[in-house]
Each structure stands twice: as structure tokens, then as C-alpha cells.
Amino acid sequence: MNLSTVTSRAAAALVAAVAGFASYQHIYDVASTAGEHVSVAAVLPLAIDGLILVATLAMLDDKRHQRRPRLSARVALVFGILATLAANVASANPNVTARLVAAVPAVSFLLAVEVLARTGKPLPVVTPLAGLVDQPETPPVDPRDYAEPIGPVTPPPALTAAKPRTSRPRPRSTTSAEKVARAAAKLPAGTLAQIAAKAGVSESTARRHLPSPTTPVAAATPINGTPVEVSA
Known part of the structure; x- marks a missing residue:
């Protein structure tokens, strides 16, 4: 792993930590306002945002083993995204600007998890053009050189069974x-x-x-x- 890869992964992890902390605080506030116990409100953000991380890793494992993503992982990912967005927006003041700002941590956390969990697809291998390299000219290939030899032709059974007609000699006329x-x-x-x-x-x-x-x-x-x- 080179320095560029380490740096990009570290930056993505930092963004995920900051966004996760902000999302954690929003969900904690919503749970406390809803009357949940302090201990439940403290672990509920981990259950919601952690569900997104678990679903993403499960789908990556299925892809690595050349399997279709399991249905439970897709359901968990959709539910985690909707739950964290709803909790973050609900924690903001009842105006458009506050709700958009509150939704930023949830979206940033989702994107950071995707960057950390997934890898890019390899580029296709580009072969050098034949015109850039001087290659000896090859004579044209005659397809008859590779044609299979034709064996003796066997006539149909009906022709072989038929007997040639023999003409009877005509009697010589008497002089x-x-x-x-x-x-x-x-x-x-x-x-x-x-x-x-x-x-x-x-x-x-x-x-x-x-x-x-x-x-x-x-x-x-x-x-x-x-x-x-x-x-x-």
C-alpha cells in the first residue's frame, strides 16, 4: 500500500469520524427528547449508523465471492439510510436551512463509508498498436493449405447396386x-x-x-x- 492510498484512506476515515460524531449527537438528542432512557439514547446512534456499515460490508463480501447481494443486507442498508436521515433532520429547527445542515452529517457519513469499503474497478489493459512496432510482413495465408483432404467419393447405394445394361447382339441378316x-x-x-x-x-x-x-x-x-x- 503506497503513500497515496494511505493518505486517501486516512482522510476518508477522518471525514467518517466527524460526520459520525455529528450524526451521533443528532440521534442522541432526538432519542432523549422522545423520552428514551439515557443509556438507550447513548447506544441508539450506534445501532442506526452501525447498521449502515454492517450492510455495506455484507454486500461487499457477497460481491467478492461472486454472489448476488443478500436481501437482508439491502434492506438493512435502506433502513439505516432512512433512519439516520430522519433522525438528523428531526433534530434541527423547523426551517429549511437548519434541516439541510442537519442532513449533511448523515450524507457525509454514508459517502465516507462507501469510499472506505469499496474499491475502484481496474482499467482495461491497453495493448500497443500494431502500427507503432515494425513487424515483419507475413505472406497471405492460402486457406487451401489448411483444408482437409477430400477422400474418395462413394457413390450412393442405388447407383452401385444397379447393373449395367448389356445390349444383345442383333442377328446378322442373311445375304x-x-x-x-x-x-x-x-x-x-x-x-x-x-x-x-x-x-x-x-x-x-x-x-x-x-x-x-x-x-x-x-x-x-x-x-x-x-x-x-x-x-x-
Whole structure:
């Protein structure tokens, strides 16, 4: 505790003592005029002004332990303030000036108790500005450097379960030569017209696609009931 703190606390204590003495005398006079016993009138100021001090200390203890001020302490503080003001004003002569002067000791005592019991709040810590200190420039941060790697993408179950469609090979169309060859094989003694009709082609097409140009085929018109073999 430095000298400034000791001096301020001593000055506040002196003000509280003077104001307390004046308030004590006013309350004593009011109690004596009201017909109280001398001993009661002597200790009544201590009960009223002391109640203010007790309530203030109780509220400070709650604040120190991070609790809400108890209701009894707040009620005691309000009652002590009203009682000491009423007693000090009642002791004065019935005029405005006298009553204002009589209220000064009570108010001074209340403020002195608050100064002695409470402490100021600490100032916020001020950090030095970044522009006042030369700092090395840092390269800009690329957010992609800190991005989490993306794993393999798993397709949905519906896509994995589906089987690829397989196209059936279309049957190869039979050529005219194959048709003529098959018809000729089925009708070895058939005429050119019969082979063409069996293969479903014209006679010229059948003649062109016969298996062998030297293969004898029956003539279209038989002679005397016997087919005439002609070369295709």
C-alpha cells in the first residue's frame, strides 16, 4: 500500500469520524427528547449508523465471492439510510436551512463509508498498436493449405447396386447368296424357278449366286416329261 492510498484512506476515515460524531449527537438528542432512557439514547446512534456499515460490508463480501447481494443486507442498508436521515433532520429547527445542515452529517457519513469499503474497478489493459512496432510482413495465408483432404467419393447405394445394361447382339441378316445356297441345298434337283422361289429372290439373282456356275440345274420347262439340265 503506497503513500497515496494511505493518505486517501486516512482522510476518508477522518471525514467518517466527524460526520459520525455529528450524526451521533443528532440521534442522541432526538432519542432523549422522545423520552428514551439515557443509556438507550447513548447506544441508539450506534445501532442506526452501525447498521449502515454492517450492510455495506455484507454486500461487499457477497460481491467478492461472486454472489448476488443478500436481501437482508439491502434492506438493512435502506433502513439505516432512512433512519439516520430522519433522525438528523428531526433534530434541527423547523426551517429549511437548519434541516439541510442537519442532513449533511448523515450524507457525509454514508459517502465516507462507501469510499472506505469499496474499491475502484481496474482499467482495461491497453495493448500497443500494431502500427507503432515494425513487424515483419507475413505472406497471405492460402486457406487451401489448411483444408482437409477430400477422400474418395462413394457413390450412393442405388447407383452401385444397379447393373449395367448389356445390349444383345442383333442377328446378322442373311445375304442373298446364303439364301440361294440354302435353297439349292434343300432342292438339289429343283429348277431355277423353284430355287429362286425357295430363296425368296428373283431368278437372275438365284442364277448369279448359285454355289457353282457349272452346277447343273433343271430347266424351267421339262421336255417330254424329263427336265433338261442346263448350265447356270
